Amino acid sequence: xxxxxxxxxxxxxxxxxxxxxxxxxxxxxxxxxxxxxxxxxxxxxxxxxxxxxxxxxxxxxxxxxxxxxxxxxxxxxxxxxxxxxxxxxxxxxxxxxxxxxxxxxxxxxxxxxxxxxxxxxxxxxxxxxxxxxxxxxxxxxxxxxxxxxxxxxxxxxxxxxxxxxxxxxxxxxxxxxxxxxxxxxxxxxxxxxxxxxxxxxxxxxxxxx
Amino acid sequence: xxxxxxxxxxxxxxxxxxxxxxxxxxxxxxxxxxxxxxxxxxxxxxxxxxxxxxxxxxxxxxxxxxxxxxxxxxxxxxxxxxxxxxxxxxxxxxxxxxxxxxxxxxxxxxxxxxxxxxxxxxxxxxxxxxxxxxxxxxxxxxxxxxxxxxxxxxxxxxxxxxxxxxxxxxxxxxxxxxxxxxxxxxxxxxxxxxxxxxxxxxxxxxxxxxxxxxxxxxxxxxxxxxxxxxxxxxxxxxxxxxxxxxxxxxxxxxxxxxxxxxxxxxxxxxxxxxxxxxxxxxxxxxxxxxxxxxxxxxxxxxxxxxxxxxxxxxxxxxxxxxxxxxxxxxxxxxxxxxxxxxxxxxxxxxxxxxxxxxxxxxxxxxxxxxxxxxxxxxxxxxxxxxxxxxxxxxxxxxxxxxxxxxxxxxxxxxxxxxxxxxxxxxxxxxxxxxxxxxxxxxxxxxxxxxxxxxxxx
Numbered sequence: 001x002x003x004x005x006x007x008x009x010x011x012x013x014x015x016x017x018x019x020x021x022x023x024x025x026x027x028x029x030x031x032x033x034x035x036x037x038x039x040x041x042x043x044x045x046x047x048x049x050x051x052x053x054x055x056x057x058x059x060x061x062x063x064x065x066x067x068x069x070x071x072x073x074x075x076x077x078x079x080x081x082x083x084x085x086x087x088x089x090x091x092x093x094x095x096x097x098x099x100x101x102x103x104x105x106x107x108x109x110x111x112x113x114x115x116x117x118x119x120x121x122x123x124x125x126x127x128x129x130x131x132x133x134x135x136x137x138x139x140x141x142x143x144x145x146x147x148x149x150x151x152x153x154x155x156x157x158x159x160x161x162x163x164x165x166x167x168x169x170x171x172x173x174x175x176x177x178x179x180x181x182x183x184x185x186x187x188x189x190x191x192x193x194x195x196x197x198x199x200x201x202x203x204x205x206x207x208x209x
Numbered sequence: 210x211x212x213x214x215x216x217x218x219x220x221x222x223x224x225x226x227x228x229x230x231x232x233x234x235x236x237x238x239x240x241x242x243x244x245x246x247x248x249x250x251x252x253x254x255x256x257x258x259x260x261x262x263x264x265x266x267x268x269x270x271x272x273x274x275x276x277x278x279x280x281x282x283x284x285x286x287x288x289x290x291x292x293x294x295x296x297x298x299x300x301x302x303x304x305x306x307x308x309x310x311x312x313x314x315x316x317x318x319x320x321x322x323x324x325x326x327x328x329x330x331x332x333x334x335x336x337x338x339x340x341x342x343x344x345x346x347x348x349x350x351x352x353x354x355x356x357x358x359x360x361x362x363x364x365x366x367x368x369x370x371x372x373x374x375x376x377x378x379x380x381x382x383x384x385x386x387x388x389x390x391x392x393x394x395x396x397x398x399x400x401x402x403x404x405x406x407x408x409x410x411x412x413x414x415x416x417x418x419x420x421x422x423x424x425x426x427x428x429x430x431x432x433x434x435x436x437x438x439x440x441x442x443x444x445x446x447x448x449x450x451x452x453x454x455x456x457x458x459x460x461x462x463x464x465x466x467x468x469x470x471x472x473x474x475x476x477x478x479x480x481x482x483x484x485x486x487x488x489x490x491x492x493x494x495x496x497x498x499x500x501x502x503x504x505x506x507x508x509x510x511x512x513x514x515x516x517x518x519x520x521x522x523x524x525x526x527x528x529x530x531x532x533x534x535x536x537x538x539x540x541x542x543x544x545x546x547x548x549x550x551x552x553x554x555x556x557x558x559x560x561x562x563x564x565x566x567x568x569x570x571x572x573x574x575x576x577x578x579x580x581x582x583x584x585x586x587x588x589x590x591x592x593x594x595x596x597x598x599x600x601x602x603x604x605x606x607x608x609x610x611x612x613x614x615x616x617x618x619x620x621x622x623x624x625x626x627x628x629x630x631x632x633x634x635x636x637x638x639x640x641x642x643x644x645x646x647x648x649x650x651x652x653x654x655x656x657x658x659x660x661x662x663x664x665x666x
Contacts, residue, residue, distance in 0.1 A: 111388065116362050128355065132348075144344065151351055158358045162365060184321055185347070188328075188340050195333050204337045207415045209478055 005038045006123045006157070010101055013130045016150070017093035021082050022075055025146050026068045032153050033064030036160075043160050059156075067149065070186055074142060078193030085139040085200075093137065100129045120161035127154020139200050141192055145185050214283045218290060222269055225294055229301070233262045236305070240660075249307035252660035253441065256511065257304045257434045260518050263642075264431055265297050267635040271423040271526045274632055278533055285329070289421075292325040296427065303435050309357060309372045312439060313350070316403060319435055320346040323428065327420045338415040345412035346402045353399025359392045377446050389452050396443050397459065404436025405493050407466040417486035422532065425482060426525035429489045430518035437496060437514050444500055448665055460501035461591055465598075467494030472598040475605035481531070481538045484609055485524050488564060491602050492517045498595060499579040506582030507662040512650075513575035519643045520563045520572065523636035527556045530632055531613075536625045540609050544616025552630035554614050559640045561610040565603040571647025 012028050012035070019025055037059040044052055075082075086093060104125035108118040131151035135144050196203040236250040236258060243249050272293065276286050299318045306312035320343060328339040361372070364380040371380070381389065402409040413433070417425045447456055471491040478484045492513065499510030528538070530553050535543045547554040563570040576599075583592045646654070 111391075112385070115365070124355075135348075141340070148344070148347065148351075151348065155351060155355055155358070158355060162358060162361050184324060184343060188324075188336070188343065191336055192340060195336055204340065206334055207337055207341075207418060209474060209480070209483065 002039055002042050003119055005035050005042075006119050009035045009123050009153075009157070010126055013101070013126055013150070014094060014097050016130065016134065017097040018090045020084055020090075022080065022084060022140075022142065023072075023082065025084065025143065026071050029071075029146060029149055029153075030064050030068045032150075033059055033062075033067075036063060036153060036156055039157065040160055063149075063153070067182065070182075071142065071145070074186060074189055074193070078190065080140065080142060080193075084143055087137050087139060093133075096133060097126075097130050100133065101126045104129065117161055120157055124154045124158035124161070127151065127157060130154075139202075141189055141201065141204075144201075145182070145189065148185070149182070214287070218287065222290060222294075225297075226266060226269065229262050229265060229297065232301070233258055243307065244305075247308045247311045248302065248305045250305060251307065252657045253438060253511070254304040254306075256515065256654075256657050256661065257431070257438055258301055260434065260515055261297065261300055261304070261431045263639075264427070264518065264522050267522060267526065267639065268423045268427055269293070270635060271426070271529060271632075272421070275421055275423055275529055278626075289326065289329055292322050293424075296322040296326065300431055300435055304438055307373050307375070309360075309374065309377065312442070313353060313357060316353075316400075316435060316439060317347075317350050319403070319432060320350065323416075323424070323432060326424045327416050327428075329421050329424070330419065332419070335419040338419040342412045342416040345409065349399045349402030349409050349412075351399070353396050356392050356395030356399065359388070359395060363388050363392060374442055374446060378449050381447065381450050384450070386451050389447065389450055390455060393443070393447055393452065393456055394459070397440060397463070400436050400439045400443065401463065402436070404433050404440055404497075405467075405490050406436075406440075406463045406497055407470060407494070408463070410467060410470065410490050414483060414486045414490070417489075418480060418482050422482070422525045422529035425485075425528075426522040429486065429521045429525065433489060433493060434514055434518060437493070437510075440497075441500065441511075445664055457501040457503065460497045461588070464494040464497030464501065465591055465595060467491065467497065468595055468598045468602070472601040472605070475602050478605075478609075479540050481528055481540055481609075481613075482525075484540070484606070485521065485528065488602065488606060489517075489521055491599070492521075495576065495579055495595075495599075498591070499575075499582060502579070502582040502586045502588060503665075504582045504585060505578050506586075507665050508658055509575045509578035509582060511658050511661060513572065513579065515654075516571040516575060516643050516646060519639040520560060520570075523556065523639040524560050524564070526636050527553055527560070527633070530628055531557075533626045534624050534628055535622065537622075540612055542622075543613055544618055544621060546614050549624050550628040550630075552633045553628055556633050556636045556640070557610055557614055559637075561607060563640060563643050565606055569644050569648065571643045571645075571650075574647045 009032060012032055016025065016028050019028065037056060040055050040059055044055060074080075088096075101122075104122050107125060108121040111121075128151050131147045131149075131154060134150060135147035138144070138147070192203070233255075236255050239250050240255065241249065241251060272289065276289065281289070296319060299315050299322055303312055303315035303319060306315055324339050324343045327342060328335050360377075363384045364377070371377070398408055401407065402412060405413040413428065416428055420428060444456065444460070447453070467490050471487040471494065474487045475484060475491075478487060496510040496513050496517075499506040499513060530550070531543075531546070532538060534549055534553075537543065546557065563572060566572040566576045580592065580596070583595070
């Protein structure tokens, strides 16, 4: 079951490569939240209850509901054009994301000597690299946040593969940090929306030598 | 009403400074004591905590001057100081953290608190810089987190995983080398955003450019020290494994490319704050090379960071006064500073001597040690390249500073404001410290630094 969920996660990355509308991106992020919920529910069922509830709360409430609503709110409030406006044609995006997945597949099969489940490693590394790719190739500031969230999802999958080695305190701190940083990023996106007419990265090129 | 607010603000700041000072003294006299399980007064942390405490006094003083001249509302001043105090506390915790996860959390918090300060002027430019800084730092810190997770996977085969810096090295001895390399790479790339080393140096440069000058002083000194401490701790964690030569190679390339990049940009830079920022990148590169060359290099790198903090802070304090006089940061629109503001011009002259490491300056001693370490570890190629690009950087700094001081062009704008010589005492104090520590370093400080590097020999 875990394998199926993680493969769905990887497929959703490919779908992100061809998605045109921002609302599709938001839906994909919500679906990824549900997938993460499923994976953590299956994987972490034997850890203590408080910790489990905390993680489930984080995936369902935070990743699946709060962030998509927040992003929708930002898009509506700032009248952002509903298209993603990538710098690259969709076909190329899909090819590159497929190459990223293939690369992570090869990488996860090359490493030896450490006990890790390959499918987790594969999903995490493809999430990280696809997120970076989306940040680089999309024109809007909002899509940068979406890329960042994809990276976060990848990191989350990687941390699931360790089970419950980190202490609760550290885990809480880390989640809090991610939560705050998304909020801060959102606040600044709103500011950018108020200051500039269009929220494109082209507006953010005044600082240079 | 306004006056009462001001009194309360001053009272709280003085109280905070007193507490911070008492904490620092307490930490110094309780060296190597563990606190609450997650913090430890170890030598490395205490050194940089002392630097931070000294610079807190001057930064808060100059923030008052800066805010007074901007005539900000009482509310935005309170915001500024609240964020500043949070930043100081968070940086102190990041220095003293003895647990990898806790250090990570506090480094992330420094990004968030400094973002408020960078955005203080509320202009489109500051918005752009803040956005870039927060975004790049968030991604960097996420990459570091991946490194930490990989680390926990690697040492996970033992039953209890302990993430304190004391316990990690023993658990790493049985881990496969290629896995260690991957962990080190992820962690270093993330921490480079804070230290301003090559692959991730761009965020810090833009932040320097638009932040209020007292805050630039903090970003360039104590915040870069946070990055240095984290890289140094990561390095010491891995120093007893088989990948030590490979790690040195990575740090050599980061450091050397940082110096090359900063020299290249210094050749054409025209913005005084950007110039100082690139000069910081160059010094960070030198410190990284110091760590990588080993031997006396470890000692020299820490000493270099301490002295660099004092010099660079005084640069930015003086830049604030300079900006109020000229109303611009552009070097080619200014000049003749000696006639306009004698006290400030003397500061710039002393800074020039200090920062290009001319002999009475303490940086001369540390750079000499770094190059000595490079020479004794037989890295002649890096030695020559670093020296070459360092001299280009020195030439550019000297050219620009001398232009500001002596350029006699007639059509300069009239001075916007009469400079007050009493605002320069802090810079003279810090520079005197740099010269004094270089000539006659106190035994207590030497012992502290030696204590910090004793595990690396």
